[in-house]
Amino acid sequence: MARQLVFGAALIAALAVFPLFSPWSTVILTVALCEGLAALGIMVLLRAGQVSFGHGLFFSFSAYAVAFMAAAKVGHEALVLIPVGMAASGLLAAIVGLFVVRYRAIFFGMLNLAISMVFFSLLEKLFSITGGADGKRVPRPTFAGVEFGREQFELATFYVTLVLCILAALFVARYLLSPGGKALEAIKSNETRLEYLGVSPRKVLYGAYLLSGLLAGLGGAIIALVSGHVTPELAYWVRSGEFVFIAILGGIGGVAGPFLGALMFQIIRGYAAVYAPETWHAVLGVMLLVIIFFAPAGLYGIVAGKGGKAQREEGGR
Amino acid sequence: MSGVILEADDLHLRFGGVQAANGASLKVAANERIAIIGPNGAGKTTFINLCTGYLKPQSGRVVFNGQDVTRLSPRAITRLGVGRSFQIPQLFLDNTVIDNLLLALSAREGSWSPFTPMLRHPKAEEMWALLDLVGLKETGNRIVRELPEGMRKLIDIAVALALEPKLIFMDEPTSGVSSTEKFQVMDTLTRVLDARATTAVFVEHDMDVVARYANRVAVWAGGRIAHQGTPEEILNHPEVRETVIGVGV
Structure with a gap:
């Protein structure tokens, strides 16, 4: 535990100072943290043995909610847009969750994928509303009432994102230790016994799905602000697949895992795009294979000392 | 009757x-x-x-x-x-024995706060006492999967009894x-x-x-x-x- 706390503190400290010395990294790190938030949502569901291939839905829904509000100048303030975008995706998760938590395993994963692809199609086809494949521009909002220049805005957004990620990770860590979190794990382990404890597995999974949607929505709201532009690509299945990839790459043994995975994903993508622009997907694929075979508990498992072959069974479960 | x-x-x-x-x-x-x-x-x-x-x-x-x-x-x-134990014990195999009982306790008490770790349930001692009663206190922190069938059987019954x-x-x-x-x-x-x-x-x-x-x-x-x-x-x-x-x- 002490090792993990020290590592967590070191990671936060490194993230906090890095943009000060390398301003070029601010947006990349913010994007990584946003993807880490969505992957954290995926991790919550993976604790129940369920995997969603459609969380791009909540990521993009929140991003578009922010884009529409910013364009309408309803809430031209970043600190208003972020919670509103998150709440919008939470509301959507509350509706979609009613339906998908009735299913398990491949049906759960595919239903999420199907719903996200319906939304992707709507974003593409409803050109007059969504801007179609071109997407929508997100005007830079004020930050705590102050109009920043581009660089200051990016830096402020990064630090707010870092703080929100820490809070989200702390909350999820606490939740996973709580009876609700343990009941969530019990869905993977033995739903029959859970029923015979008088607990509804559906309600437990619904709560986790809601949390998962909110986390993805938080990431989506911030990415809309920092990139200044939203496109249907945010809802595309490849994006949803990346969140799963990041969660597995980082590991689901601890809340730092998805963020580690997201940072590594951005590093690989950045370097591979420069040195192997035609084959960078293959580089990612090989990386994932290496993780699955040699460190099934992911990067977090390696850092926490749980990534060896002895943990293969645990990581595979 | x-x-x-x-x-x-x-x-x-x-x-x-x-x-x-x-x-x-x-x-x-x-x-x-x-x-x-x-x-x-x-x-x-x-x-x-x-x-x-x-x-x-x-x-x-x-x-x-x-x-x-x-x-x-x-x-x-x-x-x-109405509680129930099973012919083939139905437990959360990847969790510890005490986690199994504490989840039953949380279900019974309706304690689902996301901010309170299950191990710190105010009535956790009651579950340790129940484990002691069935002679399994020593196994409390062990993962259920590692235990022999006979012990799992008793834990299964203890989980049902935890619901009172x-x-x-x-x-x-x-x-x-x-x-x-x-x-x-x-x-x-x-x-x-x-x-x-x-x-x-x-x-x-x-x-x-x-x-x-x-x-x-x-x-x-x-x-x-x-x-x-x-x-x-x-x-x-x-x-x-x-x-x-x-x-x-």
Whole structure:
């Protein structure tokens, strides 16, 4: 535990100072943290043995909610847009969750994928509303009432994102230790016994799905602000697949895992795009294979000392 | 019969060509210890499944504490005060023993705060005491998957007891327990049940256990009760001795 706390503190400290010395990294790190938030949502569901291939839905829904509000100048303030975008995706998760938590395993994963692809199609086809494949521009909002220049805005957004990620990770860590979190794990382990404890597995999974949607929505709201532009690509299945990839790459043994995975994903993508622009997907694929075979508990498992072959069974479960 | 806590009345259930319940009826009075015996395939576990909501009968009804529970889910029946342990223990294998009990405690108390770690439940000591009572306190922090079947059986029963049920169904509580330990296990269980005034219905194949711990025995055959009475009456019944116990008169 002490090792993990020290590592967590070191990671936060490194993230906090890095943009000060390398301003070029601010947006990349913010994007990584946003993807880490969505992957954290995926991790919550993976604790129940369920995997969603459609969380791009909540990521993009929140991003578009922010884009529409910013364009309408309803809430031209970043600190208003972020919670509103998150709440919008939470509301959507509350509706979609009613339906998908009735299913398990491949049906759960595919239903999420199907719903996200319906939304992707709507974003593409409803050109007059969504801007179609071109997407929508997100005007830079004020930050705590102050109009920043581009660089200051990016830096402020990064630090707010870092703080929100820490809070989200702390909350999820606490939740996973709580009876609700343990009941969530019990869905993977033995739903029959859970029923015979008088607990509804559906309600437990619904709560986790809601949390998962909110986390993805938080990431989506911030990415809309920092990139200044939203496109249907945010809802595309490849994006949803990346969140799963990041969660597995980082590991689901601890809340730092998805963020580690997201940072590594951005590093690989950045370097591979420069040195192997035609084959960078293959580089990612090989990386994932290496993780699955040699460190099934992911990067977090390696850092926490749980990534060896002895943990293969645990990581595979 | 006074103080009836559970009444199963004329339950019928057919699986394809098998009549698993064929007019099964049983009244259970408060604080009774009823043993259900019978050959394999007689419908003993089906009866428990019908009474606890896992299966729904095609006809007949189950009344618990005056409430018709025939169509209720296992979850709803559990909440009314019916606990259950299984022939094959149903536990959260990747969690520790104490986690299994604490989850039962949280379910019983309705404590679902996302901010309170389960291990710090205000009544966690109660679960350690329960583990101590069933002689498994030493195993509290071990992962269930690592434990032998006999211990899992006891943990399964302890999890059901953690819910403080008014009535508990136990499916073969001593199977998987060594013959030298079965009386010790049953002595412990009886002590816990007595202390909590819990009524118990248990399926059992060991006639020594039946003779010692039941105060009524129901003999199952063909999906219904063929005979019932005190252990002495049943275990000396010529037909039961020949068909169920396997000892000729």
